[in-house]
Amino acid sequence: MDSITTAASVVAAGLAVGLGAIGPGIGQGSAAQGAVEGIARQPEAEGKIRGTLLLSFAFMESLTIYGLVVALVLLFANPFAG
Amino acid sequence: MIDSPGLCRELRCLVCATTSYYHPLTPIGGMSVVSEIVENCSSHDPLLDIDSSDTSSGVQSNEYLELQFRVFRLTFLLTFFSVGIAGFFLGIQASASLFIGALSGIFYFRLLARGIGRLGTSSKIVGKVQLIVPVMLVLVSSRFPQLDLIPALLGFLLYKPALIIQFLSMP
Numbered sequence: 134m135d136s137i138t139t140a141a142s143v144v145a146a147g148l149a150v151g152l153g154a155i156g157p158g159i160g161q162g163s164a165a166q167g168a169v170e171g172i173a174r175q176p177e178a179e180g181k182i183r184g185t186l187l188l189s190f191a192f193m194e195s196l197t198i199y200g201l202v203v204a205l206v207l208l209f210a211n212p213f214a215g
Numbered sequence: 216m217i218d219s220p221g222l223c224r225e226l227r228c229l230v231c232a233t234t235s236y237y238h239p240l241t242p243i244g245g246m247s248v249v250s251e252i253v254e255n256c257s258s259h260d261p262l263l264d265i266d267s268s269d270t271s272s273g274v275q276s277n278e279y280l281e282l283q284f285r286v287f288r289l290t291f292l293l294t295f296f297s298v299g300i301a302g303f304f305l306g307i308q309a310s311a312s313l314f315i316g317a318l319s320g321i322f323y324f325r326l327l328a329r330g331i332g333r334l335g336t337s338s339k340i341v342g343k344v345q346l347i348v349p350v351m352l353v354l355v356s357s358r359f360p361q362l363d364l365i366p367a368l369l370g371f372l373l374y375k376p377a378l379i380i381q382f383l384s385m386p
Contacts, residue, residue, distance in 0.1 A: 161341065165334060165340070165341060168334070168335075169334065169335045172335055173335075179276075179279075180276065180277070180278030180279045180282075181278065183279045183331055183332065183334075184278070184279055184282040186331055186334075187279075187282070187283075187327065187328055187331050188378055188381070188382055190327060190331060190341065191324065191327060191374065191375070191378055192375070192378070194327065194345075194346075195372070195375065197346070198346070198349050201346065201349060201350065202349060202353055202368060205350060205353040205354070205357075206353065206357075206364070209353065209354060209357040209358075210353075210356075210357040210364060
């Protein structure tokens with residue numbers, strides 16, 4: 134792998150993780166805030182709130198995982214490496 | 216010497232007496248007041264009963280645990296179904312990669328559920344420990360030639376159809 138491909142892969146990996154984590158991070162923060170407020174207001178609905186939070190977290194965090202996988206593939210299993 | 220139930224009763228009476236002492240409508244002094252407090256304490260007070268509050272919290276956590284078990288069950292079913300199809304059409308290597316990816320997906324989901332279960336009680340944030348699982352999966356898949364990356368990643372994401380099915384079947 135030549136130096137230009139290596140440098141581009143490293144920069145792209147950093148961008149993939151960094152930019153890919155911004156949106157899910159904001160979304161997870163606001164979802165967790167709403168869930169904790171809901172549990173504090175209605176403790177009897179804790180199970181349902183936690184279940185819904187689990188589902189939404191799993192879907193949101195998969196976006197982070199996509200960026201992470203792209204970055205790891207670029208770093209450790211680069212298809213552009215000659 | 217006071218046995219354990221006696222000690223609990225004494226503590227309850229102490230709490231009752233303290234709350235009655237600070238109550239503005241409580242009459243001051245006299246053995247009748249003390250005996251009334253003791254009689255009130257000896258009756259069942261749900262506010263002071265720790266077991267009852269634990270029971271209601273346990274019901275809620277049971278609901279959360281049941282949701283997790285349903286998702287795990289669906290994920291296992293989808294895993295065996297897809298591993299069988301992959302083994303029949305794509306071969307043993309893709310099937311093994313899919314199976315390992317599905318197991319790591321289940322482990323990831325378990326860690327995520329544990330982090331969410333701790334939210335608000337013993338932790339203020341949801342941890343990111345579960346993200347180690349896909350990282351390790353990609354690293355292992357890239358290091359070992361016996362494993363394929365794409366089937367492993369597809370197996371890792373098998374918990375998402377289970378979640379979608381679970382979400383659609385929720386009332």
